[in-house]
Amino acid sequence: MENSGNFFEKVYEVAKQIPFGRVTSYGAIAKYLGTAKSARMVGWAMNASHNNVDIPAHRVVNRNGLLTGKFHFDGTNLMQQLLESEGIVVKENQIQNFNDVFWDPFKEL
């Protein structure tokens, strides 16, 4: 399982390190891993992370700050509620003050 590939494992590691009340983008993680063009794979990894409860996938959004994957969660607005529960303001599936809550692995990690 964990041998699915270093890439997925790395994504999980970074996602786990996302601080409370913060969010990051797929591209940021992908870039940090050196696969900036494979940002899609990051999302795919998140899909697999469904098995890993330790992965706060709700804290990962696209570079637009939009909750693109909110439909992949159990509920319709479960992702938004989780983010708001952390103090993040979300409006119409879009994170407000995105730059303020944005967590950059390059800068923070």
Added chain:
DNA sequence: ATTCTGACGTGGG
């Protein structure tokens, strides 16, 4: 084996 789509991002017109 082939084809398409998908939780994205960047670049060009």
Added chain:
DNA sequence: CCCCACGCCAGAA
């Protein structure tokens, strides 16, 4: 500023 196309990799039909 808005719209379109391309790249990337992996899994499903």
